[in-house]
Amino acid sequence: MLATASPGLQAVARRLTLAAPAAAAAQALCVVRLPRRLPGRSASLRAAASAAAAEAAPPAKEGAEELGFQEMTSGTRRRYYMLGGKGGVGKTSCAASLAVRFANSGHPTLVVSTDPAHSLSDSFAQDLTGGTLVQINPEKAREEFRTASQKNGGTGVKDFMDSMGLGVLVEQIGELKLGELLDTPPPGLDEAIAISKVIQFLEAQEYSMFSHIVFDTAPTGHTLRLLSLPDFLDASIGKILKLRSKIASATSAIKSVFGQEVQQQDAANKLEQLRERMVKVRELFRDTESTEFIIVTIPTVMAISESSRLHSSLQKESVPVRRLIVNQVLPPSTSDCKFCAIKRKDQTRALDMIRSDPELMGLNIIQAPLVDMEIRGVPALKFLGDIVWK
Numbered sequence: 001m002l003a004t005a006s007p008g009l010q011a012v013a014r015r016l017t018l019a020a021p022a023a024a025a026a027q028a029l030c031v032v033r034l035p036r037r038l039p040g041r042s043a044s045l046r047a048a049a050s051a052a053a054a055e056a057a058p059p060a061k062e063g064a065e066e067l068g069f070q071e072m073t074s075g076t077r078r079r080y081y082m083l084g085g086k087g088g089v090g091k092t093s094c095a096a097s098l099a100v101r102f103a104n105s106g107h108p109t110l111v112v113s114t115d116p117a118h119s120l121s122d123s124f125a126q127d128l129t130g131g132t133l134v135q136i137n138p139e140k141a142r143e144e145f146r147t148a149s150q151k152n153g154g155t156g157v158k159d160f161m162d163s164m165g166l167g168v169l170v171e172q173i174g175e176l177k178l179g180e181l182l183d184t185p186p187p188g189l190d191e192a193i194a195i196s197k198v199i200q201f202l203e204a205q206e207y208s209m210f211s212h213i214v215f216d217t218a219p220t221g222h223t224l225r226l227l228s229l230p231d232f233l234d235a236s237i238g239k240i241l242k243l244r245s246k247i248a249s250a251t252s253a254i255k256s257v258f259g260q261e262v263q264q265q266d267a268a269n270k271l272e273q274l275r276e277r278m279v280k281v282r283e284l285f286r287d288t289e290s291t292e293f294i295i296v297t298i299p300t301v302m303a304i305s306e307s308s309r310l311h312s313s314l315q316k317e318s319v320p321v322r323r324l325i326v327n328q329v330l331p332p333s334t335s336d337c338k339f340c341a342i343k344r345k346d347q348t349r350a351l352d353m354i355r356s357d358p359e360l361m362g363l364n365i366i367q368a369p370l371v372d373m374e375i376r377g378v379p380a381l382k383f384l385g386d387i388v389w390k
């Protein structure tokens with residue numbers, strides 16, 4: 001989904017609309033362009049914001065480098081922020097509030113969702129000033145990939161090779177898992193191809209004005225698969241290309257004998273383009289200068305354990321992580337009911353767990369209070385953003 005305002009962007013939007021039938025909405029990516037200044041919050045939200053900010057516990061920064069909002073807006077390079085974590089912890093709310101904060105500080109911002117069941121439009125309460133919504137359909141993108149790979153063979157490159165009497169070569173390059181790749185695509189392929197498309201669009205001249213891109217990422221499992229996928233695809237596509245060059249001389253010999261037309265160039269070029277895009281996505285995800293993965297969690301033992309594992313996996317993938325948002329922390333109170341007192345004790349134990357977790361203790365920890373309103377619509381997002389992103 002894409003919300004656009006300028007005529008140039010609308011041209012892209014129309015192109016994308018045509019490529020994506022409405023029925024595919026559940027499989028869509030969401031890209032929202034934010035105007036530089038978004039509507040301010042109401043007087044009641046303003047009052048609640050200052051109360052919540054005063055009540056929010058100070059961020060724990062033991063051993064962590066000092067990181068603030070100012071640092072997020074310094075420099076001239078485009079910045080990418082990816083928010084990820086366990087389901088329901090507040091990724092969308094935090095991502096949307098960061099985007100609103102950037103936009104209101106004068107930074108042209110795009111917010112993108114890679115979650116097929118994204119709730120960005122709910123979060124913004126469809127308050128996408130001046131924009132039109134457009135779906136980018138990952139299934140369509142995957143279909144393009146399959147068509148490119150199968151162009152010459154009807155049922156695939158392997159069959160094509162067999163038909164040319166070259167099946168034995170495929171056997172020789174034993175590890176080629178092309179059939180599997182095409183018939184049972186690994187989880188996250190749609191997402192990876194779609195995100196590479198988004199990155200491709202973002203690199204176009206008409207998007208160059210956007211200095212801040214915020215990704216409201218898919219839940220943990222998807223995100224990890226997505227991160228490791230470019231390596232897998234790189235290897236698979238690399239094998240196809242290697243195979244192609246190996247058989248090049250053999251096919252021309254066959255052509256000269258049978259006069260058979262072999263048009264592999266087109267398919268190979270498309271695969272090569274896809275491979276290059278995938279490599280770019282992988283590089284972008286690992287670039288410490290421009291990219292940061294922000295883990296969002298809540299103060300429960302289960303969520304923190306999962307965040308610890310997520311951080312460990314992200315480190316293995318060399319994805320830069322510096323901040324941990326602990327969302328929905330009960331604000332201090334002098335008159336707790338029994339339920340609140342027990343809940344608070346649980347939360348305190350979970351927060352202590354973060355401070356002693358070897359994976360998490362070095363991160364800059366930002367506590368976001370549990371607020372007594374739904375985080376929905378730009379004023380509420382501004383309210384949350386002013387508390388979280390200081």
Ligand SMILES: Nc1ncnc2c1ncn2[C@@H]1O[C@H](COP(=O)(O)OP(=O)(O)OP(=O)(O)O)[C@@H](O)[C@H]1O
Pocket residue numbers: 086087088089090091092093094115119219327328329368369370371372373374375376
């Ligand atoms: N600090 C908070 N105080 C009160 N409510 C909150 C807070 N943060 C998030 N919420 C609410 O919690 C719900 C889930 O939030 P959100 O959709 O941002 O989570 P998510 O991690 O993106 O979920 P999913 O994994 O399903 O995409 C929403 O109704 C949101 O308004």
